[in-house]
Amino acid sequence: MTRFATFLGALAALWLVATQGVAQEYRVQPGDTLRVEVVEDQSLNRTLLVSPDGRISLPGAGALRVNGLTIEQIQRALAERLAPGFVNPPNVFVDILSLAPEDEDPVTTIFVVGEANTVGRIELEPGTTLLQAFAEFGGFTNFAATKRIQLRRGSEIYTIDYNKILDGSSRNGSVRMHEGDVIIIPQRKLFE
The missing domain is CATH 3.10.560.10 (Outer membrane lipoprotein wza domain like)
Structure with missing residues (x-):
């Protein structure tokens, strides 16, 4: 039983590494849903939909064009914009909650x-x-x-x-x- 648990743990770790690599390379597009978390101020935590013009809006950071950016680039940009409101640079984490639906017949x-x-x-x-x-x-x-x-x-x-x-x-x-x-x-x- 211990071997099976070890195998499952290794498999989960490989899946986590593989999906994080894909998420880091993914370029955000309109219609994607992002989760933003600011460690130092939880009142800024929210779920954001990337608007049709490719922007998100966060209090203290304003509107930010994220279309075509990676998650890491978005985290850096939000941290830079929020920094003037904090004593130390804030820790900002962004996750992709869902991808934009693919329209087969756009209208x-x-x-x-x-x-x-x-x-x-x-x-x-x-x-x-x-x-x-x-x-x-x-x-x-x-x-x-x-x-x-x-x-x-x-x-x-x-x-x-x-x-x-x-x-x-x-x-x-x-x-x-x-x-x-x-x-x-x-x-x-x-x-x-």
Whole structure:
């Protein structure tokens, strides 16, 4: 029985060394979930999702672009950013909790509200432009205020004039759609 326990212990040690080697070489990408631990201040410990733009955010360290970095590089960068808030440089440990899911058929999901022929969630191919998105949801109803269309991207709001896109005086139709964009088509007023 002692040989079997020794064998299992050796096997576990080999697995640990092999997985740590892989984890050290792995380059973080958007969608990965990381666990950050700061030994000197446990209130900073948290689970972080790498955002679509490749960043994580930690109090005291701010937003940090981690896309393409190894775990060791992320640990060093976080320790450097947190250092001014500590007497001695903090000990920061980062682990990968889960990898980004692999999309076999990537899509960009947008949402359409208001006077469109199709409202709700719309799935587009990546790289789809605003003008192509208009075509994808079937255009506008007869009551659409096409001069006051809103494109909402996060906290930013852009006003789009469809008529200017059509006559070529606006290049807004070539704007590429992003995941989570919301297109709002208001109802026109009486003499609009």
